[in-house]
Amino acid sequence: MRQVIRRFLNHLETEKNASLITIESYRYDLHKFDDYLVKRLGTRFLPGDVTRDHIRDYLMWLSEVGHQRPNGPSARARALAAIRSFFKYAHRAGLLRDNPAGDIPLPKIRMGEVRALFTRSVIVSCALSQQIQVLLEKSEIGQ
Numbered sequence: 001m002r003q004v005i006r007r008f009l010n011h012l013e014t015e016k017n018a019s020l021i022t023i024e025s026y027r028y029d030l031h032k033f034d035d036y037l038v039k040r041l042g043t044r045f046l047p048g049d050v051t052r053d054h055i056r057d058y059l060m061w062l063s064e065v066g067h068q069r070p071n072g073p074s075a076r077a078r079a080l081a082a083i084r085s086f087f088k089y090a091h092r093a094g095l096l097r098d099n100p101a102g103d104i105p106l107p108k109i110r111m112g113e114v115r116a117l118f119t120r121s122v123i124v125s126c127a128l129s130q131q132i133q134v135l136l137e138k139s140e141i142g143q
Contacts, residue, residue: 029083047090
């Protein structure tokens with residue numbers, strides 16, 4: 001499945017012109033989902049082996065245990081958005097007969113959580129911009 005995830009992330013970058021932050025967020029969420037599935041399905045499985053129940057169980061796991069701690073509705077919604085987009089891509093690419101994530105509803109998000117998520121995104125964006133600036137300065141110095 002990791003190979004299909006790589007193809008999907010490449011598709012986001014080259015064909016959808018997605019931002020670096022979007023690609024990295026999707027990479028994080030999809031790799032975490034893949035790690036979860038490896039524990040349940042083993043190491044050799046394809047996107048077609050994943051069912052709606054696997055996705056729903058994963059979202060439940062995120063809400064109760066999570067990777068390092070329980071995740072709130074906004075984090076689960078972001079993870080589900082990445083999973084939905086991935087399976088939509090796999091379905092359109094002919095790798096799936098049905099999209100197992102297509103009709104799973106997003107968790108309800110309270111307004112305070114939206115503000116907190118936006119603030120976190122701004123902080124990550126600023127940090128990434130600073131890292132890019134440092135790399136650009138280093139490359140100009142080296143020339």
